[in-house]
Amino acid sequence: MTELLQYIANGIVSGGIYAIVAVGFITIYNVSKVINMAQGEFLMLGGMLTVTFISMKIPYAGAFILSVLIVTGIGILIQKGIISNAKNANPVSLIILTIGLSILIRGLASFFWGKDPFALEPLTSNNPVSIGGVNVAQQSIWVIVSVLLILLALWYLMDKTMLGKKISACSVNPLAAKLMGISPSKMTMLSFAISAATGAVAGIVIAPLSVTAYDVGVLLGVKGFAAAILGGLGNPLGATAAGFLLGLLESMGAGYVSSGLKDAIAFLILIAVLLIKPTGLFGERSVGKGGL
């Protein structure tokens, strides 16, 4: 029983991160119909930049904020400089473009930081806390807290504010939004900024759980994409649920089957779901055409 609870706890932690990455994918997708395969690199950059700033004797909080700001800037740059110039590209070209971006960023990271992994201090002490016989690292609690905060903030932003309404207007019908005085290109930029920022935060809070290196973004990005697809593209709630589900499946797979096979199990289930429901578990939210 404790074993099961332990797996569930681990699953929720990694699932939360997948959920954030997946929601990041969808934030961009809903506005611009672009799947940004470089999403995982935002997490890597967040973690690596924080490590660098801390080694420069900048206090933790400062390093945290600075890293998030820089990654957000990079996200905006990517959208302004590259994605917006490929307006007429089809999904295949966009996938190729963003994959190119992702390996470009990863290559540059390996060039500047080298290939050795770095360790980031946890926010609070290293001692795990025991909740009902389940040992949880304190950092894991921070991860869950930040995941919930980010998801809540995004929900509030998208559902309760004027800005969120503008963003969804652009996603439903960019032309009509334009006629109402909303700039779809600005909203696309904003969506890139939001998902870069949330990605960076996620990258920073999970970094202390293991190590951070130039290539941690690959698998996190792929898992996030898998969660976005599993939940049904364009559906943030579905993506969140799918993210947690993926995390739980993985940790169960690692615990009861084999830790080497955990990724394969997650991906097999993904393909199986797509077989039965080609638009994901919770169905693709019918969104408009979108535009850049």
Add this chain to the structure above:
Amino acid sequence: MKKDKKFPKGILVYLLIVTLFPLIVSDSYYQSVGVIIGLHAIVTIGLCLVMGLAGQISLGQAAFWGLGAYTSAVLSTNYGVPPVLGLIAAALVPGLFAYLLARAIAGLQGYYLAMATLAFGYIVQIGIKEWESVTGGSNGLIGIPTIGFFGESEVGMYYLVWGFVTLVLLFSLNILNSRVGRAYRAIHKSEIAATSMGIDVRQFKLSAFVVSGMFAGISGGLYAHYIGILDPQPFGMHESIVFITMVVIGGMTSIWGALVGTVIIEFISEGLVIASHAIPGLKGDIDTIVFGAILVLIVMFMPEGLVPRIRTAYLKYQVKKSEYPEKKKERETVA
């Protein structure tokens, strides 16, 4: 259909270069580079059929390559099957996997398809790593027998591999200029329009996948017997992306483009290896920086790729010279 006169000329130039290469370049290292280019070209020509012709994307092409490599290697190393039979199995097993995968995901499009092939790539690589009793896992498989083709020399292997490249190339060019090729191009332009013209889109996508899987498998089998040792490392997402880079730089819609792209990327890789020895400051994955930049720049500024771009420029030049616009129309029918 009227055949273009330029077509055989291109083949002739190709044959000349391919035949003469090992005779001119006697350094065995560069001959082995020639072998590797050939092996990669077989995969990229297949990938070109999927991406350029059927307009699909496969982010897991290296998985088919790995399946072929391990099929032939395991059969010949563990069970003593002659490499020739192993090669046939190396084409059939990935073909079967491609068939099952394509059957499963035939209804998927765009991003869903990308995810499914990506997931497939991961599953295969993890499977190879974990099935240790058969594949040797991360430790790898050693002592894979070589194929005796004109002795076991580098040059013999070179001609064997490029023989396969030529077959694959001719097969694909033939497809391109047949009813099937036109059907593929119709699918690429618009699936709905193609369906209404009586083209079974599902069937065509399926066969493109199967053929590309078989090509990758054959190449993998040859690779296994050529290298002699295998480990799961080269059959992951990175290699799949390199294959895509090769196809994209040459031009997705052109079979020749796949070949040219493979040669270009291979040259860049070799150049970078030399550069990293010469310049000590170059650390990290310089090749990923270059490939990433290539992908981004190509999609931004030259989405059609190198070979179609050059061909258009050449045609424009021709038209300007002759001032007969009709001619342009005639030549454009040849892909």
